[in-house]
Amino acid sequence: MIAVCIECWEEYNPKRKALGYKTCLECGAVNAQKAIAHKKKCSAPLFNKGAYQYVGSKEVAKWIGR
Ligand SMILES: [Zn+2]
Numbered sequence: 001m002i003a004v005c006i007e008c009w010e011e012y013n014p015k016r017k018a019l020g021y022k023t024c025l026e027c028g029a030v031n032a033q034k035a036i037a038h039k040k041k042c043s044a045p046l047f048n049k050g051a052y053q054y055v056g057s058k059e060v061a062k063w064i065g066r
Contacts, residue, residue: 013062
């Protein structure tokens with residue numbers, strides 16, 4: 001099963017598609033950054049950002065080492 005990002009048409013990890021994501025890790029990160037920037041008006045979710053980056057880098061490592 002091939003997963004193709006709806007944002008940039010790059011192939012991405014099919015596991016992401018299984019999780020319900022329609023974008024690659026990069027576009028997903030951009031969207032997450034937008035959401036974080038939006039929320040920043042009220043608070044600074046540093047913990048959430050760190051957790052996301054940890055999961056993201058782990059996923060990237062898996063993806064590169066395929
Ligand atoms: Zn993409």
